[in-house]
Amino acid sequence: MSARVVLATRNEHKVHELRRILADLVEELDLEVVGAGELAEAPEVPETEVTFLGNARLKAVALARASGLPALADDSGLAVEVLGGSPGVFSARWSGSHAGVGASRAQVDRANLDLLLEQVADVPDEHRAAAFVCAAVLALPDGRVDGVQGRVEGSLARAPRGEHGFGYDPVFVPTGDTRTLAEYTDEEKNAVSHRGNAFRALAPVLRERLG
Structure with a gap:
């Protein structure tokens, strides 16, 4: 019988991406991976930490306690050098109320992206360095918690390009390439992304805890 693991996100783009990143491990350990949106008892957890x-950790621990299942959570964002590392932990809500009350996730993403591009519009290409950062945490109902971090370096394009990905992907160009992450296939993105790097680093812990 498959062991259930719950992902601490209701973002369907992220659920899809994490399932693809974890596909080999899911098969190896015979895991059933579900999103928080599939569980009635999944809590809404305010992101009140500054890292x-x-x-x-907040999200994973709260979900493990509420569900009684091993919980995986990540928190990730874009760190722009010229902005002192911002948007950072505020990446998902960088535009504040600019997207409008009741805005969809896609509308919020676009508002965030537009505001960021406006803020760095006058920054020369050589100073548009940025990094995507992701922390991944596994929390078990018995209180054990493990966390790792992954990142990918790059720079900001001047306008969105590409039809794939989500969030800031259309303006992030990984170091050594000319394409944005939104121009990558799912497989290409997962091979280099901050989220892929973080969850690959967490894989040995998952094998130890859930194997």
Whole structure:
């Protein structure tokens, strides 16, 4: 019988991405991976910490306690060098209320992206360095918690390009390439992304805890 693991997100894009990243491990350990949106008891957890690892830990621990299942959470964002590392942990809500009350996730993502591009519009290409950062945490109902961090370096494009990905993917160009992450296939993105790097680093812990 498959062991259930719950992902601490209701973002369907992220659920899809994490399932693809974890596909080999899911098969190896015979896991059933479900999103928080599929569980009635999944809590809404305010992201009140000031680090990615802190927020991921909050979400994973709360979901493990509420569901009685092993819980995986991540917190990730874009760190722009010229903005002192911002948007950072505020990446998902960088535009504040600019997207409008009741805005969809896609509308919020676009508002965040537009505001960021406006803020760095006058920054020369050589100073548009940025990194995607992701903290990934596994929390078990018995209180054990493990966390890791992954990142990918790159720079900001001047306008969105590409039809794939989500969030800031259309303006992030990984170092050594000319394409944005939104121009990558799912397989290409998962091979280099901050989220892929973080969950690959967490894989040995998952084998130990859930195997």
